[in-house]
Amino acid sequence: MPFGEMSITLDDVSCLLHLPIRGIFWSPQDVTEEVAVELAIDYLEVAASSWAYATRAYLLMLVGSTIFADKTFTLVEARYLLLFTNLDRCSGYSWGATALVTLYRYLGDASMYNCKQLGGYPTLLQCWIHEYFPTVGKRGENWKPADNYGLPRAMRWSYRQGVLKVDDLRPILDELTPADVIWRPFEDHRAWRQFDEICLYRDCLKWGDTVVPYLPDRCLRQFGYRQYVPSPPLDCMMATNIDVDWIGYHQSFIAVIRPTTLTTTPSDVEDGYLE
Incomplete structure (x- = not known):
């Protein structure tokens, strides 16, 4: 984005799909x-x-x-x-992490110019866009958030066929400002899905043989924190104790929030963030 990074987080998965985000990872064996x-x-x-x-x-x-x-x-x-x-x-099992790892993997493939299809759970991606970017794309609304009685937030939205192509969307995205984003769309959903501090765990997530970096320090405004200059991305190829790190997430959580403070102004970022 022209104003910095955003991403689908574990909290988004929890609120949109009502999948548990705490739990163990799964390492399957190959089968003939x-x-x-x-x-x-x-x-x-x-x-x-x-x-x-x-x-x-x-x-x-x-x-x-x-x-x-x-x-x-x-x-x-x-x-x-x-x-x-x-x-x-x-x-x-951490089914929420499962959904996110799988979607991250396929979004990585989709960033290649020769990729024509997206795997994973596109409903998660589509509903995430609807929640955060109210002016982007076409959507139908089944009910208002205030009328929800504990249903997964993704059920708020219904599909509407759009007419915009990729080339049409690029200039729209390039012109977005922080004011065009609903940075914390699920605050009115906390009666059903409380925020879990494990969503600010910074390390690798895995499911089966797929390992992806999870970097909430690069999108802190989605958690209500002032954005600082993030650390370099992780090299998950070097990760060896992912299960242990996940269980002991609290140390990582503290490292993410220690340099920052809560803010109500998304445009309030650390000097040099976009340089």
């Missing part, structure tokens, strides 16, 4: 075609008397068509079935 068949037989067996098989099949379809959607749009990786072998453990 033979193992995939065995998984399907063991965990998706059709049995009228067993709800567990139907539950696994539904959950596999659900994540495969939303947060894990890839560019095939019709297939789901068999290894994701390993997530649901023990249904009692499902709530222990």
